[in-house]
Amino acid sequence: MCVGLDPRWEQLPWPVTIGREGGAAIASDSAAVSLPAQSHPGDDAAAYRLRAEAYLDFCCGVIDVVAPLVPVVKPQAAFFEELGPAGMTALAEVIRYAQDRGLLVILDAKRNDIGSTAEAYARGLLGRASPWGADALTVSPYLGEDSLTPFVEVARQRGAGLFILVKTSNPGSGLLQDLEAVEHAARAAEPRRIYNHVADLVEKLSTETRGQGNYGLVGAVVGATYPQQLAELRTAMPHTWFLVPGFGAQGGAAADVAPAFDAHGTGAVINNSRGIIFAHARKEYAERFGDQQWQRAIEAATLDMISQLNAAI
Amino acid sequence: MCVGLDPRWEQLPWPVTIGREGGAAIASDSAAVSLPAQSHPGDDAAAYRLRAEAYLDFCCGVIDVVAPLVPVVKPQAAFFEELGPAGMTALAEVIRYAQDRGLLVILDAKRNDIGSTAEAYARGLLGRASPWGADALTVSPYLGEDSLTPFVEVARQRGAGLFILVKTSNPGSGLLQDLEAVEHAARAAEPRRIYNHVADLVEKLSTETRGQGNYGLVGAVVGATYPQQLAELRTAMPHTWFLVPGFGAQGGAAADVAPAFDAHGTGAVINNSRGIIFAHARKEYAERFGDQQWQRAIEAATLDMISQLNAAI
Numbered sequence: 001m002c003v004g005l006d007p008r009w010e011q012l013p014w015p016v017t018i019g020r021e022g023g024a025a026i027a028s029d030s031a032a033v034s035l036p037a038q039s040h041p042g043d044d045a046a047a048y049r050l051r052a053e054a055y056l057d058f059c060c061g062v063i064d065v066v067a068p069l070v071p072v073v074k075p076q077a078a079f080f081e082e083l084g085p086a087g088m089t090a091l092a093e094v095i096r097y098a099q100d101r102g103l104l105v106i107l108d109a110k111r112n113d114i115g116s117t118a119e120a121y122a123r124g125l126l127g128r129a130s131p132w133g134a135d136a137l138t139v140s141p142y143l144g145e146d147s148l149t150p151f152v153e154v155a156r157q158r159g160a161g162l163f164i165l166v167k168t169s170n171p172g173s174g175l176l177q178d179l180e181a182v183e184h185a186a187r188a189a190e191p192r193r194i195y196n197h198v199a200d201l202v203e204k205l206s207t208e209t210r211g212q213g214n215y216g217l218v219g220a221v222v223g224a225t226y227p228q229q230l231a232e233l234r235t236a237m238p239h240t241w242f243l244v245p246g247f248g249a250q251g252g253a254a255a256d257v258a259p260a261f262d263a264h265g266t267g268a269v270i271n272n273s274r275g276i277i278f279a280h281a282r283k284e285y286a287e288r289f290g291d292q293q294w295q296r297a298i299e300a301a302t303l304d305m306i307s308q309l310n311a312a313i
Numbered sequence: 314m315c316v317g318l319d320p321r322w323e324q325l326p327w328p329v330t331i332g333r334e335g336g337a338a339i340a341s342d343s344a345a346v347s348l349p350a351q352s353h354p355g356d357d358a359a360a361y362r363l364r365a366e367a368y369l370d371f372c373c374g375v376i377d378v379v380a381p382l383v384p385v386v387k388p389q390a391a392f393f394e395e396l397g398p399a400g401m402t403a404l405a406e407v408i409r410y411a412q413d414r415g416l417l418v419i420l421d422a423k424r425n426d427i428g429s430t431a432e433a434y435a436r437g438l439l440g441r442a443s444p445w446g447a448d449a450l451t452v453s454p455y456l457g458e459d460s461l462t463p464f465v466e467v468a469r470q471r472g473a474g475l476f477i478l479v480k481t482s483n484p485g486s487g488l489l490q491d492l493e494a495v496e497h498a499a500r501a502a503e504p505r506r507i508y509n510h511v512a513d514l515v516e517k518l519s520t521e522t523r524g525q526g527n528y529g530l531v532g533a534v535v536g537a538t539y540p541q542q543l544a545e546l547r548t549a550m551p552h553t554w555f556l557v558p559g560f561g562a563q564g565g566a567a568a569d570v571a572p573a574f575d576a577h578g579t580g581a582v583i584n585n586s587r588g589i590i591f592a593h594a595r596k597e598y599a600e601r602f603g604d605q606q607w608q609r610a611i612e613a614a615t616l617d618m619i620s621q622l623n624a625a626i
Binding site: 006048078079081082085086087088092110111113115116117120123124130131132140141142143144145146147169170171172173174175177178179180183191194197198201 | 396424433437
């Protein structure tokens with residue numbers, strides 16, 4: 001199980017209890033940290049810094065609760081990037097805070113580019129000696145294999161991992177990923193969906209990077225919201241770790257994600273973001289805990305999901 | 314013509330002449346700013362800051378030269394992100410510096426995600442009131458239409474633009490983009506390449522966002538290295554701006570990119586990165602100017618490319 005760190009401003013519990021040692025006191029209601037609607041960037045750096053500080057405090061508070069319960073967290077880069085340089089500084093601190101408490105960190109940034117540019121992303125983001133220090137990174141495959149190999153090479157050097165988008169959890173993922181295609185040189189072949197073509201490439205990269213164990217360092221993102229494709233892809237990709245988003249708020253249940261695991265109950269990382277970090281707003285936990293005890297709501301939701309997963313696999 | 318700002322450490326001219334007012338003096342050779350090979354992130358923040366400061370000085374020096382000659386520059390996010398938060402701070406300053414000198418800024422970040430996450434990227438990066446303040450952003454389409462519409466919506470609100478990857482310039486772009494595909498419901502239909510399917514979507518979004526003029530706010534990235542596809546896509550996407558990478562170092566020439574323009578000689582933005590900003594290292598300019606006069610080499614290379622483009626269209 002992986003806890004997704006997606007700090008959405010409107011959904012933060014107020015007041016945010018400071019979760020980390022030495023954390024700065026932050027505003028006790030969201031109105032005090034409202035962002036300007038129109039201004040030149042930089043003019044309101046203080047407002048962004050204050051919000052970034054709140055994200056940092058909130059994420060550290062989540063980490064304090066889940067670190068003894070799960071092995072990995074997944075910060076979503078977009079919510080930090082939204083706040084400009086102050087947010088990106090907070091992201092680096094969140095990653096380090098999680099690692100200092102024994103967690104692995106998958107940075108969900110869906111980066112992609114080619115050649116030496118891809119290498120620059122990988123060198124910046126991957127491995128604990130990098131500036132951002134993530135243990136793994138999500139990567140998008142549209143640019144092809146020469147956009148993926150630089151990420152793989154840096155990951156190998158740094159002892160880090162990758163998760164490449166194969167079949168994503170969103171309702172519109174089929175528009176491109178479900179198209180049926182044959183390679184130009186093999187027009188007589190039976191057409192297969194685009195995500196199958198990408199899966200072949202990911203499984204190849206994963207097999208090439210296997211050590212003594214069954215799995216390579218290149219994983220696949222396969223959504224919980226398409227259980228049939230999840231089962232099909234598990235069979236097609238026996239040496240590939242799966243990162244499975246879409247559990248909880250997006251509709252996936254424990255039975256839906258069970259096919260992501262191998263016969264030994266390993267090989268998959270099931271992510272839940274909103275369903276855990278904003279558990280204080282879910283009916284079943286709001287009644288028991290409320291906003292003030294948002295960390296206890298997170299703990300209860302995490303334990304419940306672990307039970308559900310264990311029962312399903 | 315667009316000048317790509319891709320500050321690659323090993324290729325910077327030394328010493329970098331300080332191009333902007335009040336710029337800090339930086340090290341006069343690259344060895345003095347070498348990065349640690351192995352360390353915990355944060356431990357060597359000073360080294361990253363020094364390098365980020367050099368990137369900022371270099372990019373501002375490029376901007377000083379090209380601002381009177383071209384309408385737009387394109388910073389590559391990866392090279393700044395490689396330096397951690399210090400690099401991202403420098404990126405925001407580069408964007409602002411360019412705009413203050415009258416340039417439009419396309420941020421080449423190839424972001425992609427879904428729903429409210431895509432919206433967070435867009436709110437952070439797009440429009441001059443955003444923290445990063447870019448006038449346009451490159452976006453990757455693998456996740457489908459519901460990953461693109463949040464970017465389009467924010468761009469529309471902010472008076473900004475997008476360039477969606479359609480057919481990229483790298484040698485391996487065909488692996489996925491050139492697959493011939495049909496929609497599942499239309500297996501009898503004639504298969505078309507993936508980039509054609511993406512082109513349909515981009516042209517639709519561009520048409521939907523047209524104002525009085527011919528072009529919408531959603532553009533397409535189409536590489537200079539595939540001139541035949543460039544011509545084909547220009548016909549298929551009459552209301553779509555083209556951002557054309559691959560000129561110069563990657564092999565595209567003026568004749569190759571001519572088909573990207575419409576009958577009035579508009580509708581395309583031709584980018585050159587290394588061929589301009591590292592002109593001091595190109596044989597024809599190195600002999601005339603050398604490292605010390607790297608800004609004069611940039612000016613000469615820019616004027617030469619403008620002449621080539623004007624002759625070709």
